Amino acid sequence: MKKLIFLIILFPLTAFIQEKELPKLSVEQYEILNKLFPKEASFTLLRYTSFPLHLDYFLTKEHFEMDGGFCRLTNDPFEKSDLWDHLDSEDFEYIKDNISLLGEAYELEQGKLIYPNVQLVDLYLNNHIHLISAPIIKGRFSIIHHVHSFIEKIIFFEKDENGDWDILCEVYIKLDLVDFGH
């Protein structure tokens, strides 16, 4: 009985500590996250964000050129090989130089996401689950790291003159179009 009482006391305390330890995303970060997927898409998302340490390795002009293709597909597209010049700014320099330090784990709050068909899960138990980083924002640029099964990419966001965030470019780190048998 004593053991049970101890556990009843300990469990909410532990949960409280965990909750306190994880910072919350800002309103602006949610604005960006809410542009990441089509609104009506059905998907499963890990509740906790994470940031890989190796990401700066891919933030190079050479990698952008190697991936190839186009950026800003919604308005005035340009070649991905020109992305480096487009990003050229102190803000991007700051993100690039400090990305390993800036990457913290956050807890996502379902109520602040606009996706009606998203399911947040606590554990990464299979490859169907989308794993994202918290948006790192500096000035008018933001980047997110996104992993889904055999696909890994960096998504660049840019704030327009009206202060709205939109996807600037998607640069793939890994792109395997896998076809399953039965």
Place this chain on the structure above:
Amino acid sequence: MVLILFISCIEEPTEKFEIPQQHPKLAIVKDWFETNKEQLRIDDSRENFSLGGQELILPFFEKEPDWDKFHIYEWPDGRIVYEINLANKEMVLSSEFKENMPQANPQETVIQNIMFVENRENGRYDPVIARYYPADEYSISDFDDISYNQIGAGWSGKVDLWTYDERYFIGFVIEDGVIVSTAHPHWYMDDQNARKLPNSEEITLTTCVLRQTVIATTVSTSTGSTTTYHVESSIWYCPSGGGGDSIGSSYTVGGGSTYEWPSESWSGGGGSGSSGTVSGSTYTPPVIRMPSVLNALNNPCASRLFIQSTKNNNFNFTVPAQIGNLNPAIINLFQQTTKYPYLIKNGSVMNINRQMINARTTLNSGIITVEINDSYLNQATELSIVRTIIHENVHAYLLHQSKTNVEFAVGLNNFAKQNNLNNLPNTHHELMGQYVLGMAISLWNWDKNFGETKGALDFEYYYAMAFGGLLDYDTKKPNQAFQTLAGTKVADYLKIIENESSGNSNAKGKKCNQ
């Protein structure tokens, strides 16, 4: 290795042909070549036929490009290559060619081109000579059908590159579109470690070979022809010592390898360190990349199926391709394009969540790569494997278009948004609904010409097979396009796909490994 310099006199045509309008950039290359060609020869090779210093140098002959016959393409590093057919009557032949095709007329079978590789840094166009020796009658190609950047899946033969002043540079033996060995001049072995790229998976096996070089000069006139021969022998490189040249036999996996002529400072040990002065800067032959070949399938059955599936391109390709033989048209597109080379290979593709992965298409170091799983090749029927090849090639096509055509990229993005698709595989597979009929026709076309059932199956069987892989990325259940197009027959179609994929007793096709 025997090399023969073949010279013949062919009567000049009396008819005058209209000269096609030249490519504007080609005119610049032509002007540059005419201005600088005297400086492209290396001093020590101006004496005819020198084998001194163990380097293989053929007698020099002035190159006569036929500027109306050209290929223009871009290498992945951005250098533009202008490959021009040589109109010369002189032709260098290899002993392998004479052994493989003793009756062949070299003028009609061997293609001899000059490649001008753009050198932006120094504002020039560095030339190398490319020679294509077919290994069999099936590989005899017209100029338009083959270039260094466009070697087809079924081509077998040897591609040799020489410097402008006829020093041996690099050679590739190709069987059914696969590079099976690479031949190097002697200096390569001495310096190969320094020159090997970090990502190169090249394994070099050195053999000790006696080389015999025969230079035959044939002059034909109206009264007959005379041929003179000059034979030289030298020892190829031996691992245990001895001088001479070397030949490396290597198998290269993947792409990305480049080959560089040694610099002047490195020229010891019998190497020439060729250099001259062109437009005020030191001239060296360009860095050469591997030729673009398509087929690296080392499973003989899969390789055969791939080659067969690329044949019979008798239909016009329309986008979206709802009719026509889709698969050969896609491969033809890759043979003509240069930005993203295409490679197909087999291997061990990782299983995930206990589900078999049949195949995958990736963009890997600038190469669109299709990979077929070995275990799938071992169990599936030929019909299923061809179906998978076609499916992956549609991925390759969509990937290529989204990387090179901005309107296509925007359209694909809009398609994903409108259909609430949150990843690229799902976007491709939904869009593939528009290609199902084209894929079915390609499959039927293969079966009709090469398959066990000779195209005699009900067309709906091929149509059902064409839905293979149109699954949701996460749930692995038929996607919206599959459900909409197949209607009440989804389960029937899945069963057909499964039977052929697993090669069970209900399959109509025969297994690939039988």
